[in-house]
Amino acid sequence: MSELRIGSIGLGNMGGRMAACITRAGKAVLGYDPVAANITASGATPAGSAADVVDGSDIILLSLPKSAVVEAVMLGDGGVLEHxxxxxxxxDLxxxxxxxxRMIAGKVLAAGASYLDAGISGGAAAAEKGKLVLMVGGEESVLDRARPALELFSGKIFxxxxxxxxxxxxxxxxxxNAITLSATAEAMVAGKxxxxxxxxxxxxxNNSSGVSFASLNRFPKIIKGDYLKGGLTNSLxxxxxxxYVELARDLGVASPNSAGxxxxxxxxxxxxxAEQISNTVVDAIGDVSGGVRLFDPVPGGADAPDAPHEAPHDAPEAKEQP
Structure with missing residues (x-):
């Protein structure tokens, strides 16, 4: 069987890094993003539109902000479904x-194609290294066909x-992830x-029952002033x-823990x-707790890092976030 031609729609913070992993492996990616600079940074071959990506690919990767955008790209006039x-x-990553x-998958199946939903974890750092964790829904036989392409940017596929x-x-x-990050942030402010x-x-x-991904991987850096910029923002x-709360409601599951x-x-x-990495939730909690910061650089010192609360509107860069 001939090798699948890979296309990618959405080449932002995560999609661009996944596409870059593919191109670094020596595979071509036909890519589209409304921001031309994102296409260039990813190393993808530019396509004029999402429809052009579909026309020139066998497997199409979507990396988009939310369901409303996915629906617009898939089902809108001139969108993916029509082509x-x-x-x-x-x-859908x-x-x-x-x-x-499930609604989109049904329409794709009726068109003679296949649709996989692939949640990802690992954030910008794992995407950069091609070590994302993928959790995939759909037909397992379709995943088997897609696996060679997905393995180019993932370390584990479930x-x-x-x-x-x-x-x-x-x-x-x-x-x-949200619970442990926000709860650990509060606990660290209390400790400070x-x-x-x-x-x-x-x-x-980290050697007791309160251990979490946040305490192991985030806060050892945050207490030294490194907020691991990049990845999921507070708004996302x-x-x-x-x-999740909407999902819990649909399932009939009580969600008292979502309040935190x-x-x-x-x-x-x-x-x-809002547009800062979600690790800065610790600064928001610190703000209403008396202006607490976990790291106190010497004012003007050479070792003083960028402080996100000083300039909360800086664009995030890359490091880590599940």
Whole structure:
């Protein structure tokens, strides 16, 4: 069987890094993004439109902000659905609502093509290294066909079940991510105000029952002034938590634990951190706790890092975020 031609629609923070992994592996990517600079940075071959990507590809990767955008790209006039051919595969790598995913998948199947929903975890750092974790829903036989392309930017691929299962798994994972990040941020602000040595506090947490991805991988850097810029912003984290709450409602699952991250990331958005990496939620909590910062650089010192709360509207760069 001939090698699948790869196309990519959406070449921003995550999509661009995934496409770059593919091109670094010596494979061509036909790419489209409304921001031309994103196409150039990804190393993709420019396409004039999303429809052109479909016309020139066998497998089409989508990396878009939310379900509404995915629906517009897939189902809008002149969109992907109108140009699909028999045997093509569309892989939605966005964080989308499972109900929307299943609806689109049905329309794609009726057009003779296949649709996989592939939630991703690992953030910008893993995307940069081609080590993302993928959680994939849809037909397992279709995943087997798509796997050679997906392995170019992922370290682990989990088959999670029928259409929508991948995006459901992603929302659940992101919900836990939001809880542990916001809760650890609050705990670290409390530790700072209590006068504790934050390195010792983290060492205790990471060897005790309070350990989490946030305490292991984020806060050892944050307490030294490195907010690991890049990845999920506070506004996107809020979007994902709300999407989980909607999923829980549809499933009939009580969600008392959603109150914490909704309050924390809502606070961050209200205080001007909306487009900053979600790790800055600790500064938002610090703001309303007496102006607390976990890292106190010497004013004007050579070792003083960029402080996100000083300039909350700087565009994020790249490092880490599940």
């Amino acid at each position: 699909l051919r028999d045997g093509q595969i569309v892989v 966005s964080t989308s609502a499972p109900a929307s995913t 088959y999670t079940g029928a259409s929508g299962a991948g995006h459901t798994t992603k929302l659940i994972n992101n919900f836990l 105000k209590a006068g504790l040595d934050l390195e010792v506090l983290l060492d205790v947490i 984290m809020m979007k994902d938590v709300l999407a 991250p909704l309050a924390s990331f809502g606070l961050a958005n209200a205080l001007g951190y």
